[in-house]
Amino acid sequence: MTYHPLSILELAIAGLLLIANAGLSWGFRLGLEKTLLISAARMAAQLGAVGFILKFVFEQGSGALTALFAIVMIAVASWEALSRQRYRIGSGWQHWGLGTAALLFCGLTGTLYAVVLIINTDPWWSPRILLPILGMVLGNALTGVSLVLDTLTTATRRERNGIEAKLALGSTRFEAMHDALGNALRTAMIPIINSMAAAGVVSLPGMMTGQILAGADPIEAAKYQIMIFCVIAGTTALGILAAGIGGVWLLTDSRHRLRAERLIEVT
Amino acid sequence: MREDNANYVLKVEKLAIPGMPLLSFEVAAGECLAIEGPSGAGKTRILRALADLDPAGGYVFIEGAERAEVTASEWRRQVRYVSAEPAWWADTPRQHVVRHPELLRFERLAASLGIAREALDHPLAQLSTGERLRLGLARALADEPRVILLDEPTGALDPTATALVEELIRFQILAGRSVVLVSHDAGQVRRLAHKQLQLGAARVPAPARQVTGTHDPRLTGLAERWDKQP
Numbered sequence: 001m002t003y004h005p006l007s008i009l010e011l012a013i014a015g016l017l018l019i020a021n022a023g024l025s026w027g028f029r030l031g032l033e034k035t036l037l038i039s040a041a042r043m044a045a046q047l048g049a050v051g052f053i054l055k056f057v058f059e060q061g062s063g064a065l066t067a068l069f070a071i072v073m074i075a076v077a078s079w080e081a082l083s084r085q086r087y088r089i090g091s092g093w094q095h096w097g098l099g100t101a102a103l104l105f106c107g108l109t110g111t112l113y114a115v116v117l118i119i120n121t122d123p124w125w126s127p128r129i130l131l132p133i134l135g136m137v138l139g140n141a142l143t144g145v146s147l148v149l150d151t152l153t154t155a156t157r158r159e160r161n162g163i164e165a166k167l168a169l170g171s172t173r174f175e176a177m178h179d180a181l182g183n184a185l186r187t188a189m190i191p192i193i194n195s196m197a198a199a200g201v202v203s204l205p206g207m208m209t210g211q212i213l214a215g216a217d218p219i220e221a222a223k224y225q226i227m228i229f230c231v232i233a234g235t236t237a238l239g240i241l242a243a244g245i246g247g248v249w250l251l252t253d254s255r256h257r258l259r260a261e262r263l264i265e266v267t
Numbered sequence: 268m269r270e271d272n273a274n275y276v277l278k279v280e281k282l283a284i285p286g287m288p289l290l291s292f293e294v295a296a297g298e299c300l301a302i303e304g305p306s307g308a309g310k311t312r313i314l315r316a317l318a319d320l321d322p323a324g325g326y327v328f329i330e331g332a333e334r335a336e337v338t339a340s341e342w343r344r345q346v347r348y349v350s351a352e353p354a355w356w357a358d359t360p361r362q363h364v365v366r367h368p369e370l371l372r373f374e375r376l377a378a379s380l381g382i383a384r385e386a387l388d389h390p391l392a393q394l395s396t397g398e399r400l401r402l403g404l405a406r407a408l409a410d411e412p413r414v415i416l417l418d419e420p421t422g423a424l425d426p427t428a429t430a431l432v433e434e435l436i437r438f439q440i441l442a443g444r445s446v447v448l449v450s451h452d453a454g455q456v457r458r459l460a461h462k463q464l465q466l467g468a469a470r471v472p473a474p475a476r477q478v479t480g481t482h483d484p485r486l487t488g489l490a491e492r493w494d495k496q497p
Contacts, residue, residue, distance in 0.1 A: 161354030168318060169407070170344035179356065255319055256339035 003215045015040070057127050066127040070107075070134055077138040078103050081146040087153035088264045089250045098246045102145050103138060106239030110137035114231045133228070136207065140192050140232045144240040148188035152247045153263055155180035163258050173252040181244050188240045192233050199229065276330055276445040277317075277346070277414050283324030284309060284316050290325075292464055294414070299436070299446040301456040304466025310449040311351070314416040317447065318348035329413060347412035351419040353403025360394075360402045361387040369409040376405035381431050396423045401432065408435075414445045421455065433458060 018040045022033035057065050078100040088095045111134045115121060121129045156163065159180055166176035174181070199205055200222075207228060211221035253259055275293040282290040287309050294300045302310050316323035319334050319342050327334050329345055337345075357363055364373040377387060380401040386394060387402075394402070400423050408415065420436065421429040429452075436459055440446055450456055456463065 159356065161350075161352070162356035164320065165350065165354040166356065167339075168320060168343055168348045168350070170340045170410070172340050253322070255322070255334075257320055257322065 003213075015044075054127075054131065057131070061127070063123070063125050066125050066130060069127070069131060070111075073131070073134060073138055074100070074104055074107055077107070077142040081142040082149070084146070085150050085153065085266060087150075087157060088266050089149070089153060089247060090262045090264075094250055098243060098250060099145055099149065102239045102243035102246065103141055105242055106141045106235040107134055107138050109238060110134075110141075110231050110235030113235070114227070118227060118231075132207075133231070136228060137232055137235055140236045141239045143191050144188045144236045145243045147191070148184045148240045148244045149247055151184035151187045152180060152244055153251075155183060156251055156258075156260075157263055160258065160260055167256060167258060171256075173256040173258075174248060176256075176258070177248045177252070181248055184247075185240055185244050188244075189237060192236050196229055196233060199225070205229075275328075277447070278328040279317070279325070280328075281325040282313070282316060282327060284312050284321075287312070290464075294445040294447060296443045296445055297440055298462070299440050299448055299460045300462050300464060301448045301450065301460035302464045302466065303456065308466040310466065311418055314348055314418050314447065314449060317414075317416055318343055318346050320348060344410060345412055346414045346416065347407050348416045349404055349407040349418060349420065351400075351422055353399060353406070355391045355399070358390055359388050360391065360406070363406055364409055372411070373405055373409040376408055376435070377402060379431065379435055380405055381428060397425065397428055400424060401428060404432065404435070408439065412444070414447070415439060416447045418449050419451065420448070421450070421452065429455075 018036065022037050024030075025032040025036065053069070057069055078096065081103065082096060082099040085095075089098065111130060114133050115126075115130050116124050119129055124130075156177070163176045163180065167173070195203075195205075205225050205228075208221045208225040211224060212218055251259060251262060274295060276296045277294040279293070280291050284290070290313065292300065302313060304310055312321065315321045317327055319327075319339055327346075329342075334342055355363060360377070361370070361373075364370045374384065374387065378384065382398060382401055382405070386398060391399060400420075404417075404420060415436075417436065421432050424432060433455060436446060436448075440459070446459075448456065448460055
């Protein structure tokens with residue numbers, strides 16, 4: 001089997017399905033047709049634009065352009081991870097700094113690990129390999145970082161009195177926050193653990209599907225997917241741990257006091 | 268900074284709590300100081316600052332060692348803040364005390380406060396407010412802290428339980444512990460306290476059994492300074 005490029009006509013045939021959906025929604029007065037069509041148009045425009053930009057970056061083969069694209073990806077990921085939090089930790093700088101640092105840390109570690117130690121491309125920053133891997137690592141890490149911070153801050157607010165009681169009895173800040181931090185880390189690891197457990201049985205991972213559609217040998221595609229899962233799960237765990245420990249650090253001080261006033265409800 | 272005057276277990280110099288005048292006082296071994304004042308005067312804040320649970324300037328010494336000279340956990344093992352509403356994180360009271368010698372002491376203290384032994388394994392939600400308050404005191408005293416900071420220790424208790432708690436506090440004082448007591452019960456202050464620290468000018472201090480504190484020029488000076496506050 002060889003790779004089958006899609007023509008504009010074939011894309012339009014796929015789009016017909018959504019038009020039909022919009023028609024049904026209009027017919028049944030569901031009022032969904034407008035949102036559905038706008039989202040579909042956004043999806044097509046965003047993916048099309050990214051396709052053109054990636055093509056440009058790949059053709060230029062420039063390290064600076066690759067780095068710029070990676071920085072934009074990390075910035076967007078940290079916005080996505082932090083903008084829907086219920087609580088903010090400390091000043092805006094601390095809050096955004098913590099999330100961005102955690103994502104930067106696991107994005108760079110994961111991508112460099114895969115690109116330099118495993119795939120070994122030439123040059124090592126070859127955007128065709130580096131950017132998709134960074135994207136997959138960030139996509140999972142942002143869910144993890146977002147969940148660990150949200151769970152940690154919510155638990156700290158809810159269990160504030162219990163944490164202070166432990167501190168008053170002589171616990172250190174990490175002893176007092178142990179339950180809250182442990183729960184937050186566990187919650188944040190669930191999505192990636194679930195997707196590994198379900199991989200291939202319940203769902204065929206997107207990257208593997210893509211490689212098979214592009215004509216790759218399924219066994220080779222599976223090997224790639226296994227490697228990617230290992231890198232993603234390993235570095236997501238590191239990012240979650242960094243964000244969780246950093247969160248405890250910012251919520252307490254060097255005299256092991258809980259600084260509840262640093263937990264600000266986002267309205 | 269070291270302080271060699273070993274007569275006082277707890278020595279507070281120019282404790283600076285935001286929005287309050289500077290506080291200086293001393294509590295000897297086997298002595299009980301009552302902090303009195305209207306609601307909102309900052310009595311709980313003083314206790315929390317002494318336990319280093321809230322940031323505060325100035326100096327607090329235990330037997331000559333300042334807060335900053337020991338780790339925070341070591342400090343709070345010696346200076347124990349007992350909240351008016353003790354918080355719990357596990358299911359039963361017993362699960363809150365892990366180490367063996369402390370568990371034995373916890374059981375003994377709970378028994379002396381009139382808590383049945385079986386109640387230590389009941390879910391906390393099934394215990395009454397008064398039982399939880401007494402268990403909170405037993406938990407706080409199980410590792411034998413030097414200085415005990417009591418915030419309304421009998422606030423939610425009936426007269427019988429109040430008498431048991433006061434008896435335990437008296438035993439702690441006799442055993443040489445230093446106690447700082449915050450209480451709305453003037454009778455309790457009269458029964459337990461050796462001296463008083465008056466916050467605010469709204470109330471005339473109740474005569475204490477041993478009125479050493481009000482003769483302390485430092486305390487009188489403090490009250491005067493407080494009066495001048497706008």
